[in-house]
Amino acid sequence: MIKLSDRLSAVASFINKNSIVADIGTDHAYLPIWLALNNISLKIIATDIKEGPINKAKHNIDSYGSYGLSEKITLIKTDGLAGAEVYMPDTVVIAGMGGELIVNIMKNASPDIRKKARFILQPMTRTSLLRRFLYDNRFDITGEKLAYDDRIYEIICCQYDGQKHLYSEAEILIGKKNIEQRDKLLQRHIKNRIDVIEKRINGYRRASASMDTSADEALASDLTELLNGIKGLNK
Ligand SMILES: C[S@@+](CC[C@H](N)C(=O)[O-])C[C@H]1O[C@@H](n2cnc3c(N)ncnc32)[C@H](O)[C@@H]1O
Numbered sequence: 456m457i458k459l460s461d462r463l464s465a466v467a468s469f470i471n472k473n474s475i476v477a478d479i480g481t482d483h484a485y486l487p488i489w490l491a492l493n494n495i496s497l498k499i500i501a502t503d504i505k506e507g508p509i510n511k512a513k514h515n516i517d518s519y520g521s522y523g524l525s526e527k528i529t530l531i532k533t534d535g536l537a538g539a540e541v542y543m544p545d546t547v548v549i550a551g552m553g554g555e556l557i558v559n560i561m562k563n564a565s566p567d568i569r570k571k572a573r574f575i576l577q578p579m580t581r582t583s584l585l586r587r588f589l590y591d592n593r594f595d596i597t598g599e600k601l602a603y604d605d606r607i608y609e610i611i612c613c614q615y616d617g618q619k620h621l622y623s624e625a626e627i628l629i630g631k632k633n634i635e636q637r638d639k640l641l642q643r644h645i646k647n648r649i650d651v652i653e654k655r656i657n658g659y660r661r662a663s664a665s666m667d668t669s670a671d672e673a674l675a676s677d678l679t680e681l682l683n684g685i686k687g688l689n690k
Contacts, residue, residue: 554581
């Protein structure tokens with residue numbers, strides 16, 4: 456039986472029983488295989504833009520020959536969600552890609568999918584850009600998780616609700632739900648973000664003494680306050 460990494464397990468934990476899932480950028484197809492073997496999803500559409508990953512996915516699906524996975528999993532070579540709309544997925548997973556690419560895939564999704572499906576997103580980079588896009592486009596972030604494999608990964612579950620959502624810069628960077636839930640990785644996650652901001656401030660200062668670093672300084676100060684507050688609660 457296939458064992459998912461902590462990152463993909465965290466993604467899978469957001470997928471509801473009997474859902475119709477589109478896994479975009481499936482690569483090895485580990486998630487669709489796991490969902491099918493565990494009878495979580497009724498139907499999984501697994502897409503990838505490249506031939507190599509599609510062949511790899513097909514090989515992995517076929518290796519479970521006697522389980523009849525190819526009846527549940529449909530593989531499509533396509534860009535993002537193009538062509539997936541005919542299957543009407545109620546859940547869309549976009550994992551293991553840069554935040555900017557995830558935003559582009561969501562922008563290009565058919566209005567029907569964008570407004571009706573639950574999206575489970577796991578950006579490798581530019582998480583802030585992704586969260587800002589979601590809030591600005593009236594998505595509600597309904598769940599978040601942190602997972603650790605070789606580093607901390609962020610998983611965001613969201614759905615369009617048409618509402619205007621307000622957020623702070625700290626919430627955009629760390630995740631409002633992550634902050635509320637006090638995940639065991641939260642302190643480390645915040646500390647990593649503070650380190651990145653402080654490195655950036657020092658880099659700017661070395662480049663030019665007149666560079667305006669006030670926004671970064673304010674954010675680092677808010678995050679430090681948040682971190683100290685959490686540490687205080689945990690004492
Ligand atoms: C690093 S793998 C992630 C695999 C898997 N989703 C995971 O999280 O383990 C990224 C995959 O996304 C695919 N990809 C990149 N851009 C894509 C696009 N626009 N549409 C579909 N797949 C894409 C790549 O070919 C690659 O197989």
